[in-house]
Amino acid sequence: MSDKTAPGKPHVGSQMIRTDGRDKVLGLTQYVDDEAFSGWHGATVRSPVARGRIRSIRFLEGPDWRQFVIVDARDIPRFAHSIHGADASHGPAEAGQTADVDLNIVKMIVDDQPYLVRDEIRHKHEAVVLLAHPDRDLVRWAATRVHIEVEPLPAVLDYRQQASPAQIQHGKDNIFKAYSLRKGAGEQEDLWQKVLADATHVVSGVYETGAQEQAYIEPQGIVAHVELAPEDEAHGRWPQKPFHVHIRGSMQCPYYVHNAMKHLFNQPDDRIQIVQTATGGGFGGKEDYPSIIAGHAALLSWKARQPVKMIYDRVEDMQSTTKRHPCQTRLTTALDAQGRLLALEAQVLMDGGAYVTLSPVVLSRGTIHAAGPYSIDHVRIDAKVVLSNTAPNGAFRGFGAPQTIFAMERHLDRCAKQVGISPAEIRRQNLIEPGQSLATGQVIREPVALRQWMQQTMDALNYEEKRANYKAFNDQQLRTGGPLRRGVGLATFMHGCGFTGSGEVWLDSIVKVRVASDGVVEVCAANTEMGQGAQTVFTAIAADALGLDTDQIRVIQPDTDQVPNSGPTVASRTSMVVGHLVAKACDDLVRQVEEKGLLTGARLLPSQAPISEQSDGRGRRYAAADLQAALRQLPGLQGWARYQPPPGVIWDDQTYKGVAYGTYGWACYAADVQVDTTTMEVRLLDFVAGQEVGRVLHPLLAAGQIIGGVVQGIGWALWEDVVLDAQGGMANANLTTYVLPTMADVPEIRTLFQEQPYGYGPFGAKGIGELPMDGPAPAVINAVAMALDCDICSIPATPERLLELSMRPEGTSA
Amino acid sequence: MLADLEVVRPTTLAQAFGLLSLSAQDGEPLRPMAGCTDLMVDAHFGKPMPKRLMDLSGLGKDLKKIEWFPGDNADVGLRLGALCTYAQALAEPILHRDLSLLAQASAVVGATQIQARGTFAGNVENASPAADGVPALMALDAVIVLQSAAGQRRVALDHYYSGYRQTVRRSDELIVAIEIPSQSIGKPGQWWRKVGTRSYQAITKVGLAAVLPRKDGQLSDVRVVAVAMAPSILRCQHVEQFLTARAQAQISLDQLRAEIAKDLKPIDDIRSKATYRAEVFARLLEQALRQTAP
């Protein structure tokens, strides 16, 4: 692989070297805790119980408390006259409120989560008191010397159980959000009953998936510096004059933090600066949580009159930050004699944890993906996410979809068994074709060829032959008392790219490119590099949109003083949505150069196909040297692009009908496993991940995304188990007892790509980041179920659980 | 906090014993440190740390050797110096030929980095009920050689533990070597299996180290050592007695389960379940018996 593609050759689709690769490999990259820092260190005192009222906070002997800055909820004004309108970042604004607001609120979807507990604790490890001190070790130790006395209140520790009146903490029923989706006879009870009555088979099942830790390598970390007006420096009260809040740290979404700090400090946009530092992984875990730690560090900085750094260690990070939502899905399907799905009913129940955070959006994605990539005429889905007194569950790669997809894909294998056909055959019978509609009623217009793609994955794994051989192998092991069993499993699925429905329109993303003083074109977007390669992909897109070499492009580090709001780095949207805006902003830049007459004499190149339906890539018309010369004369020139939805993306949030996503990634994954029945340990022998993701922008990065996602999915299926203690706190909050797979636990993950260019992504690209998280768990568990010839309906399928299941009397399931 | 620690680094054994006995008399004994792969983990997770430590790295010339020693019957046994690491032992061909039990155990302790730093002596003294080096050594009748300014004594490893994470070592003593007697070298019927939470970097959930030789078709002189099944690594006396003088055909899984229950009361913890441990241990033993059968 060479460092540069040959001059004039496109970068998109090449194995271009990562722009951030060299520094990372050489250990030169500075993460937030590596950066030069002079200031104080912060620590957090957390609640000891699941739920209760704070009786007293005692500062025990040991630390010299006079040396510490101490912040609790009383430091934050309870009511202030907000200078901001209502927030619409996740949906249409509720009735505009301009009255006094509580600043002690983490601004997200619903105003229910405080930065610091005022009186009622909602989960163990919730932040109650903040400490700052010049010495990092001392402040951490001091945090263990604060005693919080609590009067316990009845807590919800199992989200699946109906809450008693004393356990209600949100609304009338602890339900954070509920959706229902109906299609065909799903709308009408009598018709529905008739479909069920006429079916040859009706199959029901209950499926459960557990919480999961994002396990980014770099834990959460923030440096905050609050600069007060001189009048406010002198006294300790809440600032009266406008002031500046500067935040640097590890995060996915600088503008989410920006929005949160605006609210917490009640300051206008230009008083808040958020800078993303090199980020060592996110996986959703740095979508919403950085707003909290940023708020904490900034509160300490305000009171200490010092920059304050807060870095969580692994234990604190795992105890107090968000996890994947545990989920229980009840499915009932009606099938005809050939195994065609006539109707599907799903009841989805997710565990939101103690506060709403992103639960409504996670549930939404889970709801929309619950019926899978199948053509089913009659559908009924009811989904809700409820409160429990654990740390809030939040964003994690896949965002609700892996949970319901696991249920559906396991269920299909069970249906196949009942119908008497193979897992491949039942999928062939039902996979959607162009012109047919998903559960939402969205008619598929893309030229999908799912049966053919499924077959390619199966062929790559040698699925059919293995399935036959393994049946014989298992019989022979059984006869001879051998301990080994083998199985193969499939999962077919899709993942919607970008924000759901009109979400992208609400986000209203903007990207800017500008000509720097050295003539280099700088890409200014709020989307973050966190290991996935976003910076490299933006560089390639900008270079190819302009027809320049990559050394003429610089992607600048997200800093809200420098970059417009191009939305969060989530939802598989960065390459597809924001990358597209990068190309369009480049078009705009070139248009302006043309208007200034600086390209009139430029040599013209043969014309090329447009970059997308919305981007002509006009920079590529001109000889690179001539465009470059023109740009050099225009330092400071800016090109802009604003999101425009593809035509026909119309979604109804009330009925859950319409076009949920402009496009989808489509996939079929296949797993090959061996189980040692002596110990019930599962070993993966092979894994093939086949997907259609539009144009692959960077083959190696794309494969990296898929392989990483697959391993994360396998971990969720087999090993990763969030164990809660009696107070709903994470009991195994470390990487010794929370078991992530290592290289030695997974085989080589083989990837296959189908490429059908998407008209509204740059060069035809779709989103890719989350798709690979959806399929591995059902593929692996379907394989294990074949190997053990038993019904496994919940994950993680640890050896302990498999043993228990295998020793249960016939006919019961888990 | 690490900054507050006092660390001494003797360069001769005599110095080391002197320092140890002085510190023991002061009532604040020096804690030996070898590879630190246990000590640092304890420190990281905030376990109370000894204030005073003795770094053994200066004693390599005396303690890092692997050598033959004159054993009982004038035969030759193997002596692992206290600073001998897993990696060092794995480089010895004899380990793979005649002490397969120990070779297998050493090869899956942590992963490469831990095998390069961790020592058998540290594993023994750390006294974890889930240790991997200890069961292999115990099944091979290893003897711990303790030395102090007052002299030397030898303690059989299966008498080394006096309770949960407690050993018979006095605070003025150092483990100087671990001896494997000649009778164990090349002893037939060595069998070992670790069931960990994953392939590498895993703590044992349940494990079996066994030596199951046959004499005239019957089991004799057997060793059955259980890992993560009791407060310390344990030889299973009832099981050993039951197996002795029995032929393979006379042993059923149900009988093994019953005998095991007399020796071991495993518990539920963060890593596994009592029921899993008990059942899998019985299955492992059954498998060991089958696989070591001549």
Ligand SMILES: Cc1cc2nc3c(=O)[nH]c(=O)nc-3n(C[C@H](O)[C@H](O)[C@H](O)COP(=O)(O)OP(=O)(O)OC[C@H]3O[C@@H](n4cnc5c(N)ncnc54)[C@H](O)[C@@H]3O)c2cc1C
């Ligand atoms: C990532 C990781 C993975 C691990 N995996 C495994 C595993 O798979 N299996 C396993 O069994 N262990 C494992 N361990 C634990 C550890 O590596 C072993 O127990 C190792 O053998 C300890 O040796 P050490 O030299 O590092 O001991 P140290 O940490 O230096 O010491 C451990 C204890 O022994 C004492 N000590 C050391 N030497 C002497 C001596 N000569 N005389 C008296 N006392 C002494 C110390 O005072 C201390 O109490 C793992 C540890 C880590 C960090």
